[in-house]
Amino acid sequence: MMRLTRVELRRLFSRRLTTVALLGALILTGLMLFDSFQRAKPLSGAELASQQAQFDQAHKEWEANGAQMVQDCLTAQAEQQKTDPKAVFPCDQMEPNPATWGKPQAKFAEMMPSTLLAGSALLIFVGFLVGTSFVAAEFSSGSMANWLTFEPRRMRVYASKLAAAGLGLIPATVALLGLLTAGVWLIVHHFNPTSVTTTKVWGDLGEMGARTVALALAATLAGAAIGVLVRRTVAVLGIAVGYLVLVEGVFGQALQGARPWLLQLNVTAWLQHGATYYVDSCATDAQGHYTCQGVEKVLSFGHSSAYLGLLVVLALGLAALVFRRRDVS
Amino acid sequence: MIASTTAALAISTTGLRKTYRNRKGRHVAVAGLDLAVPLGGVHGFLGPNGSGKTTTIRMLLGLIRADAGTMSIFDHEVPDRLPDVVGRVGAIVESPKFFPAFSGRKNLQLLAEAIDRPRGIVDQVLEQTALGERGKDKYRTYSLGMKQRLAIAATLLKEPDLLIFDEPTNGLDPAGIREIRNTMRSLGEQGKTVLVSSHILDEVEQVADTVSIIGHGRLLASGRVADVIGDQTATSLRVGVADPVAAHRILTAGGLLVRQDGALLVVEGFSDGAEITRRLAAHDLFVNELIPVRADLESVFLELTADEGLETVGVAR
Numbered sequence: 137m138m139r140l141t142r143v144e145l146r147r148l149f150s151r152r153l154t155t156v157a158l159l160g161a162l163i164l165t166g167l168m169l170f171d172s173f174q175r176a177k178p179l180s181g182a183e184l185a186s187q188q189a190q191f192d193q194a195h196k197e198w199e200a201n202g203a204q205m206v207q208d209c210l211t212a213q214a215e216q217q218k219t220d221p222k223a224v225f226p227c228d229q230m231e232p233n234p235a236t237w238g239k240p241q242a243k244f245a246e247m248m249p250s251t252l253l254a255g256s257a258l259l260i261f262v263g264f265l266v267g268t269s270f271v272a273a274e275f276s277s278g279s280m281a282n283w284l285t286f287e288p289r290r291m292r293v294y295a296s297k298l299a300a301a302g303l304g305l306i307p308a309t310v311a312l313l314g315l316l317t318a319g320v321w322l323i324v325h326h327f328n329p330t331s332v333t334t335t336k337v338w339g340d341l342g343e344m345g346a347r348t349v350a351l352a353l354a355a356t357l358a359g360a361a362i363g364v365l366v367r368r369t370v371a372v373l374g375i376a377v378g379y380l381v382l383v384e385g386v387f388g389q390a391l392q393g394a395r396p397w398l399l400q401l402n403v404t405a406w407l408q409h410g411a412t413y414y415v416d417s418c419a420t421d422a423q424g425h426y427t428c429q430g431v432e433k434v435l436s437f438g439h440s441s442a443y444l445g446l447l448v449v450l451a452l453g454l455a456a457l458v459f460r461r462r463d464v465s
Numbered sequence: 466m467i468a469s470t471t472a473a474l475a476i477s478t479t480g481l482r483k484t485y486r487n488r489k490g491r492h493v494a495v496a497g498l499d500l501a502v503p504l505g506g507v508h509g510f511l512g513p514n515g516s517g518k519t520t521t522i523r524m525l526l527g528l529i530r531a532d533a534g535t536m537s538i539f540d541h542e543v544p545d546r547l548p549d550v551v552g553r554v555g556a557i558v559e560s561p562k563f564f565p566a567f568s569g570r571k572n573l574q575l576l577a578e579a580i581d582r583p584r585g586i587v588d589q590v591l592e593q594t595a596l597g598e599r600g601k602d603k604y605r606t607y608s609l610g611m612k613q614r615l616a617i618a619a620t621l622l623k624e625p626d627l628l629i630f631d632e633p634t635n636g637l638d639p640a641g642i643r644e645i646r647n648t649m650r651s652l653g654e655q656g657k658t659v660l661v662s663s664h665i666l667d668e669v670e671q672v673a674d675t676v677s678i679i680g681h682g683r684l685l686a687s688g689r690v691a692d693v694i695g696d697q698t699a700t701s702l703r704v705g706v707a708d709p710v711a712a713h714r715i716l717t718a719g720g721l722l723v724r725q726d727g728a729l730l731v732v733e734g735f736s737d738g739a740e741i742t743r744r745l746a747a748h749d750l751f752v753n754e755l756i757p758v759r760a761d762l763e764s765v766f767l768e769l770t771a772d773e774g775l776e777t778v779g780v781a782r
Contacts, residue, residue: 143578152566278562281528282619285556286579288527288547463529 137292137299144300153269158308161262165255165312169319172251176242176327187238194232205230219427244324245337248317249408252341255316256348256407259309263352267301267359268372275367281464294364294459298452301360302353309352313345347407354448361455392416396435397443405440474540475627475658476502476525481534483520483682494520496682497534502660502675507653509669509676509690510662517682518662519559522631526556538627552580555620556629560636561612565605569596569615572604577622590618610641617648627658634668646672678769685769700736703729704745705754712750719744729754 148154179187198205209227216223274280287293324331359372366372379399388398392415395401405411413435418428481498484491495517502508512518523529525536527544536543541550563572573587591600594614599607607615613633620628630649634642649672653659663669669676670690677687686693706712709730716723722733732741738755745752 139581140579143575146578147564147575150567150571273564277565278560279564281558282562283576283579284528285526285551285554285558286576286623288544288551461530463523465523465528 137296140287140292140296141299141303144296145304148266148270148300148304151270151273153273154266154304157262157266161258161308161312162315164258165316165319168251168254168316169323172247172320173323175247176323178241178327179239184238191232191234191238198231202231219421219425220429241328241331242324243328243331244321244333247324248320248337248341249344251316251320252313252344252348253404253407255313256344256351257403259312259348259352260355260403263305263309263356264359264376265369265373266305267356268363269359269369270301271297271360271363272367272369272372275363275464276369278465284464290460291456294456298357298360301356305356306349306353309349313348317341317345343409344407347409351403351406351444354444358448358451361451364455364459365451395433396439399444399447401435402440402443405435405437406444409437411435411440473504474501474537475504475508476500476536476538476660478521478525478536479534481521481524481536482532483517483524483529484532494682495524495531498679498682499684500677500679501687502658502677505653505656505658506674507649507659507661507672509673510660510679511666511669511676512662512664512679514664516664516679518664518679519631520682521679522556522558522629522660522662525629526554526558527551528558552623553626554629555623555625555627556631557613557616557620557633558629558631561616561619563604563612563615563619565603567604568601569604569607569611569618570600572615573600573619573622576619580623582622586622590621593621594618609636610638610644613637613641613645617645625657627660628652630659630661632663633661634663634665642668680769700734701758702732702735702738702741703754703756703758704732704741704752705729705756706745706750706752708750711748712745715744715748715750716741731758 206227209225209230213223213225213227216225274283284290284293321333362372362375363369366375384398384400388395395413395415401411401413411434412432414430414432416428417431418426420426478498478500481495481500482493483495484493486492498517498521500510500521502510510518510521520529524531525538525543527547530544538547538550538554541547543550563569564575567575570587570591573590574584577584577587588597588600591597594617596611596614596618599611604612604615628649630645633645633649637645646668649659649661653672653674661669661672673690675688676690676693678685678693703726704712705728709725709728713723713725713730716730716732721735724731724733735741736757738757742752742755
């Protein structure tokens with residue numbers, strides 16, 4: 137088993153798609169760092185002057201029309217409160233404030249979670265793609281039959297492929313996450329040397345990173361399992377795109393009650409330790425007006441853990457069953 | 466499944482069955498096949514396309530599941546004990562299948578590592594199959610002949626006692642065909658058992674010591690190639706004589722079955738050339754050509770399958 141896994145690892149890293157996918161992930165990580173650099177970079181002298189001019193203009197308008205603007209705001213609020221008594225508009229915060237005008241100073245604790253979420257999505261996709269292609273290519277090239285004439289114990293073959301895909305992708309995932317985190321931290325500290333990152337922030341980011349690695353591993357294994365079932369990388373990608381468009385897009389919008397079972401939301405809930413989503417709550421009020429409003433719902437971390445875990449186990453189990461029994465041509 | 470205990474056999478199957486099911490219905494590919502491949506030498510596995518040869522080989526190698534019957538390789542019940550014996554079996558099933566983006570050498574290295582063979586053996590088998598120079602090239606750039614040679618190289622990684630070649634000369638040019646046939650013969654002469662499946666009668670006749678002929682998934686005949694021919698078809702004689710009309714009359718009057726084939730006569734089911742010469746000489750007719758006609762596997766196959774409604778096998782000359 138160890139020998140087979142070693143061979144599969146060699147094959148994994150000899151594949152062009154693995155190299156291209158990891159190189160692509162590295163380039164996209166670089167682009168995310170560049171984006172972080174742009175967001176953290178303070179405004180230049182010219183930009184500051186332009187911003188000051190815009191503020192002065194806004195303030196001049198406020199002095200001339202501020203009272204009317206507040207009045208209009210309160211009127212709109214009162215209108216809204218007829219259907220939604222709890223509606224509160226920020227009418228007392230309309231005056232331009234130099235403290236909130238312009239670009240705030242970069243803070244690692246604020247920038248990193250969103251950057252990490254984007255990086256996680258990338259690494260999950262890379263894991264899924266590499267896992268799928270790693271196994272499906274063997275079926276589509278016909279070399280699986282050849283391989284089985286050398287090692288006919290199918291469960292060993294299956295386990296070695298999963299192990300290699302998983303073991304091979306974990307270090308790459310950890311390395312890219314480390315690069316992203318270190319890069320953002322360095323960028324922020326370059327522009328804001330006095331900013332402090334608390335232990336709690338590091339702890340939260342560490343947990344999120346660990347969850348990303350776990351999910352990337354799960355995506356790799358699930359990809360490999362689906363590769364066994366579908367046997368064509370292109371077909372798997374087609375199914376994935378079809379799912380995103382039809383199920384996540386069309387079905388998810390039309391049937392809001394099904395949202396807790398959509399993959400994207402569960403992935404977000406897993407990565408962020410819970411996620412919120414909105415469903416429309418519609419009713420006819422006493423005046424006969426049919427109105428809808430968004431109601432916030434919470435998808436718990438426990439729900440996403442159980443649901444995603446179940447899906448991965450199902451995919452792995454089904455693929456094992458099929459691979460064990462299916463004729464290989 | 467219960468294994469055969471016939472130790473002198475390299476391969477044995479009993480009552481082997483396989484039915485494919487698809488939207489169009491059921492197709493019986495192998496219908497109770499009893500196959501016995503003796504140890505050592507080349508055994509031809511002959512039958513027309515679709516007669517169940519490849520399906521049988523796939524079942525032996527554990528690639529597809531049998532619906533019924535027993536199989537054994539070197540007295541090991543398969544597929545249950547296939548892992549115990551697979552190291553002694555090298556096989557090429559239909560066309561060679563390797564990773565197209567890897568070099569020939571890389572493909573072999575992965576296989577060698579999987580079965581714990583030393584790295585040096587890869588260069589050794591590449592040289593053996595005259596691929597040493599092209600070993601570093603991507604498999605997808607190989608010609609069909611080179612792909613076939615790489616597949617043979619892969620089987621040699623195991624130093625196998627049994628080699629299974631499924632239609633090994635399909636698509637090869639004449640030089641490639643001769644090379645593969647020589648390789649098979651050479652392996653058989655080294656004492657290895659070679660099972661070569663083919664729908665080409667001439668191929669089996671040239672390389673095989675023994676043969677099993679199948680049609681519609683069932684065994685039709687089996688034995689030494691010469692015996693199978695001798696058992697199934699009477700030998701004929703082609704006779705050249707100055708006056709074939711008179712000779713025809715004389716031989717027919719003597720109770721022989723004679724037909725004219727151009728300037729020659731063909732005496733069916735009779736192989737005693739001396740008797741033909743004596744009868745004609747008694748009437749002052751002297752034989753100027755006397756050719757014994759050996760039955761070939763084509764006629765054997767046609768005779769065996771006369772009642773089966775099978776298609777004729779191809780003949781490559």
